[in-house]
Amino acid sequence: MMEIGLNHYLILSTILFAIGLVGIMRRKNLLLLFFATEILLNSVNIAFAAISHYYGDLTGQMFAFFVIAIAASEVAVGLGLLIVWFKRHGNVDLDTMSTMRG
């Protein structure tokens, strides 16, 4: 209990990942969906850093860096698209984005 091992970090990562997935499934607002995506990416980063530490290998940290870079570019493009959509339609709800529904 007092000795923190790899399993502790993996369990924490699981809990955070589950919270992010719950957020993705119950949110309608696209901005808050982006927030939930950030939670998912961060929970995976914790797992990468923990495995990197407990196996004495730097590959996990490298992957975490690339995940952070991808998250930053995702936010830049996604928020730009969201602003364009909001200027045209006045909201960012998923229900209104049904122009391609068959």
Place this chain on the structure above:
Amino acid sequence: MFEAIAFYLFAFLTIAMFYITVTTSQALYALTALAAGMIFISAFFFILGADFLGAVQIIVYTGAVMAIYAFGMMFFDTTRDVKEKQGNKFIVVGLSTLAAVLVVLIFVAPMLSTNMTAFYPTIEGAGNTQEVGMVLFTKYLIPFEVAAVMLLVAMVAGIVLAGKKMDLSLTLMTQAEIDAAKKEQDKKVLS
């Protein structure tokens, strides 16, 4: 001992902050809770000895990403409550937990199956930042360059998408006015 106390404290704080992020109906509360959660996550990186990753987490996530979100939210109507899907809660939670456990199993499976040895072992007598630099600029140089190009593309995309016609509000204009503005812009491009 102190490691355990720090781990449990920050685990509790992180889970609480992210729980607020996914359950609150106010977008501003979600933003601030997410920023706090990001900072608490960097504490895990410091505990794990990944100092450089922790610093990058604070600078990039709370410095850059949250600032972009804060600026982006100025465009949206964030004062009204957020509507939510009224689905079956048990299905949502069950599916999420299942998927999360699956992800962790994907991480753990290679470690259990074989005797894993370090691919790029940590170097004796070098700090974390030095090690990261050594590995990043030798083994991972090509991905590093590709990530740089990807960030450049994302920056151009962000400027093109959000920076166009900041003086106009397309939602307050009628369709005829939008068409007229488009025609005018075509003329400008042609001339």
